[in-house]
Amino acid sequence: MQSADFEEDLYKNWFRRPTLFAACAWFLQAVAGRIIIRLAMREFSLGLMLRFGVDIRVQAAAAADFLFQAGLLALPVANYARNHPGVEQSMRVRAPHPVVAGYAVGLAVAAVPLCGCVSGWWTLLIRSVGGAVESASAAPATAAGLCGMLLLQAVLPGLCEETLFRGGLMGAWERRGAERALVISSLAFAGLHGSVQGLPVHLLLGFSLGWIVMKSGSLWIGVIFHIVYNSAAIITSYLFGSEIGMNIYTLSQPATTLLIADTVASGALFGLLLIGLKALCGRLVPRAEGPKRPDLTPMEPMDLVVLAAGVVTVMIGYLEDILKICGVL
Numbered sequence: 001m002q003s004a005d006f007e008e009d010l011y012k013n014w015f016r017r018p019t020l021f022a023a024c025a026w027f028l029q030a031v032a033g034r035i036i037i038r039l040a041m042r043e044f045s046l047g048l049m050l051r052f053g054v055d056i057r058v059q060a061a062a063a064a065d066f067l068f069q070a071g072l073l074a075l076p077v078a079n080y081a082r083n084h085p086g087v088e089q090s091m092r093v094r095a096p097h098p099v100v101a102g103y104a105v106g107l108a109v110a111a112v113p114l115c116g117c118v119s120g121w122w123t124l125l126i127r128s129v130g131g132a133v134e135s136a137s138a139a140p141a142t143a144a145g146l147c148g149m150l151l152l153q154a155v156l157p158g159l160c161e162e163t164l165f166r167g168g169l170m171g172a173w174e175r176r177g178a179e180r181a182l183v184i185s186s187l188a189f190a191g192l193h194g195s196v197q198g199l200p201v202h203l204l205l206g207f208s209l210g211w212i213v214m215k216s217g218s219l220w221i222g223v224i225f226h227i228v229y230n231s232a233a234i235i236t237s238y239l240f241g242s243e244i245g246m247n248i249y250t251l252s253q254p255a256t257t258l259l260i261a262d263t264v265a266s267g268a269l270f271g272l273l274l275i276g277l278k279a280l281c282g283r284l285v286p287r288a289e290g291p292k293r294p295d296l297t298p299m300e301p302m303d304l305v306v307l308a309a310g311v312v313t314v315m316i317g318y319l320e321d322i323l324k325i326c327g328v329l
Contacts, residue, residue: 016086020303023172026076027188028310033072037064074160077168091167096218097284104221107273108228114266115201122200131325139237146238158227165189166213166222177294182210194317215281
């Protein structure tokens with residue numbers, strides 16, 4: 001049985017959050033490091049191919065993703081938490097309730113068709129104004145390829161991205177209020193991906209993940225949701241092809257009607273499941289006490305500089321993506 005002193009320390013530790021400077025620095029490091037690592041690995045693989053005729057571009061891309069996810073997203077936050085005891089409480093690093101964890105699996109699967117519909121509408125909009133839409137990532141052709149993709153594009157992002165965004169960033173910004181933390185962490189999540197084509201889905205997932213983690217009181221629920229969602233999307237592309245959504249939804253009237261029906265149905269299902277999750281967590285999960293009132297003091301100048309640098313880096317990435325869509329690049 002845990003002592004009263006331990007419980008008191010646990011309550012006090014809830015208020016030990018990462019600093020805003022640390023959160024802004026993590027974000028800048030992530031968005032800038034993503035560009036640097038991918039460019040470095042691409043140049044390295046091209047150099048090997050030109051000099052020795054060895055094509056390792058696929059392996060280099062996988063290595064770049066691993067270094068980025070583990071080294072720039074998860075490791076800095078984990079190291080900070082290790083050196084600042086108590087911070088893990090504000091990051092909600094605690095065991096999830098098993099019933100809520102199981103519910104999160106079903107919720108993640110239900111999110112796949114809704115995100116497919118959102119992506120379908122957005123893609124149709126881009127095409128309707130003459131924009132060029134990139135093809136979806138190639139679906140794995142073999143079972144071995146499927147396992148590798150699940151590891152690199154489902155398990156690894158689920159662990160590392162949740163550690164940074166719903167753990168470190170949201171935990172730090174909650175000192176400014178829960179709503180502000182949810183908005184900023186979700187925008188940062190979408191910004192890191194740097195894809196105009198995927199922006200609506202990234203925003204939807206970012207807000208959903210943040211809300212789910214807040215209600216469940218456990219970062220692991222976000223990890224489970226993220227891994228299951230990515231895995232379900234990858235397995236769907238493996239079974240039916242990566243372009244399944246746009247093979248069904250075209251600009252023809254019957255297909256547009258189908259997209260409307262699917263959007264309404266999948267949106268209603270996901271919304272009802274979110275309401276169910278809130279009720280379930282209200283019964284099964286003890287409510288953690290947070291700061292009584294948000295800290296509204298002005299940010300330090302250095303915090304603002306680092307945050308602005310991260311935002312500018314993201315905007316440059318989006319500008320490049322917009323130019324590609326417009327056919328300029």
